[in-house]
Amino acid sequence: MTDQQQADLRHDEVQAGTTTGLAAPSVDVTDARQNSLWSDAWRELKRNPLFWIGSVFGVVFLLMAMFPAVFARGADPRDCDLTNSKLPPSAEHWFGFDQQGCDYLANVVYGARNSLVIGVLAVLVVLVLGLFVGAVSGFFGGVTDSILSRITDIFYAVPFILGAIVVLRSGTLGRGVVAVAIALAAFGWMTAMRLVRSQVIAVKSSDYVAAARAMGASNRRILVRHILPNAVAPVLVYATITVGVLIAAEATLTFLGVGLQRPAISWGLQIDAGQSLLRTAPHLVLFPSIVLTVTVMAFIMLGDALRDALDPRQRS
Amino acid sequence: MTGADISSYPESTAVAGAPVLEVDDLHVEFRTRENVVNAVNGVSYTVNRGETLAILGESGSGKSVSAQAIMGILDTPPAVITGGGLLFEGRDLLSMSDEERRRVRGPGISMIFQDALSSLNPVYSVGFQIGEMFRAHRGVSRKEAKQRAVELMDRVRIPAAAQRVNDYPHQFSGGMRQRVMIAMAIALDPKILIADEPTTALDVTVQAQVMDLLKDLQRETGMGLVLITHDLGVVNEVADNVAVMYAGRIVERGTVDDVFSNPGHPYTEGLMNSVPQVEAKGGRLQPISGQPPNLAKIPSGCPFHPRCFRRRLGADALPGRDCADDVPPLRLVVPGREAACHYSEEVLGV
Numbered sequence: 001m002t003d004q005q006q007a008d009l010r011h012d013e014v015q016a017g018t019t020t021g022l023a024a025p026s027v028d029v030t031d032a033r034q035n036s037l038w039s040d041a042w043r044e045l046k047r048n049p050l051f052w053i054g055s056v057f058g059v060v061f062l063l064m065a066m067f068p069a070v071f072a073r074g075a076d077p078r079d080c081d082l083t084n085s086k087l088p089p090s091a092e093h094w095f096g097f098d099q100q101g102c103d104y105l106a107n108v109v110y111g112a113r114n115s116l117v118i119g120v121l122a123v124l125v126v127l128v129l130g131l132f133v134g135a136v137s138g139f140f141g142g143v144t145d146s147i148l149s150r151i152t153d154i155f156y157a158v159p160f161i162l163g164a165i166v167v168l169r170s171g172t173l174g175r176g177v178v179a180v181a182i183a184l185a186a187f188g189w190m191t192a193m194r195l196v197r198s199q200v201i202a203v204k205s206s207d208y209v210a211a212a213r214a215m216g217a218s219n220r221r222i223l224v225r226h227i228l229p230n231a232v233a234p235v236l237v238y239a240t241i242t243v244g245v246l247i248a249a250e251a252t253l254t255f256l257g258v259g260l261q262r263p264a265i266s267w268g269l270q271i272d273a274g275q276s277l278l279r280t281a282p283h284l285v286l287f288p289s290i291v292l293t294v295t296v297m298a299f300i301m302l303g304d305a306l307r308d309a310l311d312p313r314q315r316s
Numbered sequence: 317m318t319g320a321d322i323s324s325y326p327e328s329t330a331v332a333g334a335p336v337l338e339v340d341d342l343h344v345e346f347r348t349r350e351n352v353v354n355a356v357n358g359v360s361y362t363v364n365r366g367e368t369l370a371i372l373g374e375s376g377s378g379k380s381v382s383a384q385a386i387m388g389i390l391d392t393p394p395a396v397i398t399g400g401g402l403l404f405e406g407r408d409l410l411s412m413s414d415e416e417r418r419r420v421r422g423p424g425i426s427m428i429f430q431d432a433l434s435s436l437n438p439v440y441s442v443g444f445q446i447g448e449m450f451r452a453h454r455g456v457s458r459k460e461a462k463q464r465a466v467e468l469m470d471r472v473r474i475p476a477a478a479q480r481v482n483d484y485p486h487q488f489s490g491g492m493r494q495r496v497m498i499a500m501a502i503a504l505d506p507k508i509l510i511a512d513e514p515t516t517a518l519d520v521t522v523q524a525q526v527m528d529l530l531k532d533l534q535r536e537t538g539m540g541l542v543l544i545t546h547d548l549g550v551v552n553e554v555a556d557n558v559a560v561m562y563a564g565r566i567v568e569r570g571t572v573d574d575v576f577s578n579p580g581h582p583y584t585e586g587l588m589n590s591v592p593q594v595e596a597k598g599g600r601l602q603p604i605s606g607q608p609p610n611l612a613k614i615p616s617g618c619p620f621h622p623r624c625f626r627r628r629l630g631a632d633a634l635p636g637r638d639c640a641d642d643v644p645p646l647r648l649v650v651p652g653r654e655a656a657c658h659y660s661e662e663v664l665g666v
Contacts, residue, residue, distance in 0.1 A: 040441065040482075207434040214387045214429075215500060216422030217452055225448065237590055311439070 027063045044309040054301030062294050075103035077265055084229030084279040094285045098270070099277060108288050110265045115295065118181045119247040123239050125185035130192025131235065137193070152190045153215040161252060163187035168258045180259050184246050193237055199231040233310040237303050244299030251292055267292045335362035336540050337425070337508045342400035344378070344385050347393060351612040355381040357564040358400070361506060363540040370543045370551040370572065373561035376608055379544045381508045386505070388417050405507065406594035420452050425504035430513040434491035436485040441471070442496045443481030449503035468499040472529060495529065501534055510542045515550060526552050548591055552576055559585050563609045563619035566646055570653040580655035582624045608657050614666045617641045620655070626659060634658070
């Protein structure tokens with residue numbers, strides 16, 4: 001707390017001490033609408049440059065995934081000409097050509113869709129699993145909590161990528177987009193669960209829940225007004241950041257040869273194919289890597305902005 | 317909402333003079349795997365309209381637990397109400413359904429807590445939280461709730477209420493936060509307000525302001541105030557009657573003036589002697605010897621006897637009044653004064 005703020009607080013006390021009698025009961029409220037957590041958070045978000053940078057990149061990425069043809073400048077990623085093999089970037093073809101002589105910009109743009117679908121799908125599974133298991137564990141406690149927490153620990157013990165590799169190599173799920181998303185989510189939900197669990201436990205026994213109860217709040221109101229907002233906010237932040245992390249993890253799996261497979265188009269596959277040609281055609285690794293990095297960063301920035309906005313104590 | 321006289325509350329079913337809140341032989345225990353802790357062992361008191369009853373006691377004397385039992389916010393388990401009755405306006409709180417009970421909290425009985433910062437939800441503005449009282453109980457619109465919140469903040473004398481209604485709890489000072497809590501607690505004009513150590517976390521100057529505010533609000537609304545505290549100074553300033561608690565029992569009860577000027581129980585006497593006196597400047601304080609009792613193993617007979625310098629054991633004791641064997645009941649010693657001591661007359665010097 002700054003000196004100025006402290007001085008303000010001091011001022012309040014002094015004023016309160018000198019005020020005698022009751023002020024006029026009719027006070028005109030400049031903004032009659034009652035603020036809620038979310039409207040205040042939105043106001044805060046709008047002021048945060050991180051949010052705008054993250055959003056712009058995020059929206060561009062989203063549009064790329066939805067309408068790749070627009071961003072590919074009319075090129076078809078599968079329309080290849082071997083005579084163009086490994087040509088460097090030019091004014092006509094911004095990202096150059098890959099080994100097969102396919103337009104590389106088109107390839108990178110078309111890769112966005114798989115990345116986004118896998119990232120979002122995996123995060124949804126993470127959210128559902130994390131919220132459900134975490135809420136049950138935190139709310140009921142006792143034996144239920146012990147059992148669920150130990151199960152979570154078992155998943156924690158398996159390294160994220162290693163677990164996904166084992167699941168994907170077993171072949172039972174296949175090697176499609178859904179399979180990769182499930183494999184990633186299956187070993188990525190534990191942090192969300194712990195977040196929710198600890199929040200639910202903390203809020204459940206907090207003084208303000210006791211106070212709300214003492215003032216006649218119903219169980220439903222306590223759940224909706226106190227427990228959920230306090231539990232959902234950090235999870236939302238985590239989920240946003242995790243979209244980025246999962247997109248990177250998908251690229252990693254694919255690069256390692258256990259994720260998506262050709263003829264699918266994916267940044268991981270492009271980086272994998274490019275690495276052997278790193279010396280002769282560095283742009284083949286460079287462009288998908290840059291786009292991947294920017295995408296991951298956009299989600300992390302959004303997550304950071306969201307965290308600041310959802311915690312009133314962080315606000316200036 | 318402005319200063320109202322007592323007769324303007326037609327919805328009150330309490331007859332003038334009749335107690336609004338009656339606590340009758342309340343027993344609360346905490347059951348853990350290892351042992352049973354007897355936190356409240358037969359507490360009885362009544363609170364009338366406009367009365368301020370101070371419950372005075374050290375930490376672990378059961379004063380907060382009895383308040384939580386009245387509010388119905390004890391964590392059960394481990395806490396269990398094992399006996400006694402709670403009557404609010406003649407209705408038995410303990411036999412009510414959860415829903416009926418919930419409806420009493422807020423408009424009937426309300427409570428403020430010691431630590432206002434942790435008692436306010438950090439993610440909502442104070443105006444929203446005060447407004448919630450109206451939205452939850454009266455179903456008013458958001459807009460009206462905010463208007464009412466500003467009025468209430470004005471009423472508890474928060475400066476520039478209309479500007480501060482959207483501020484968050486952490487942006488307020490300790491005294492202001494406690495005012496916000498008070499605003500929430502009095503929002504629905506409760507008949508009884510329980511204040512659990514409302515000023516313990518505050519500076520001394522701010523303490524006085526908050527107590528003045530509570531007193532003024534009480535005068536306006538005629539609510540009964542149950543003030544739980546360990547601060548003798550606060551009791552002396554604002555309370556009408558005082559009940560002194562020790563080991564989950566009331567050991568002495570009377571008007572504040574009487575009890576403070578001439579204690580009728582050795583424990584109260586010890587408390588008074590342990591307060592620094594301006595006249596006795598430079599002298600040594602007289603603490604009460606020994607430790608507060610372990611509530612899982614309350615001493616036999618009078619729970620205070622191991623620490624009591626007036627105790628009479630064995631041959632010294634009168635028949636049936638051995639401090640180590642016979643539990644002293646809370647009895648009328650002189651008119652208007654009850655004490656739970658076999659030798660209270662001796663303590664009083666009557």
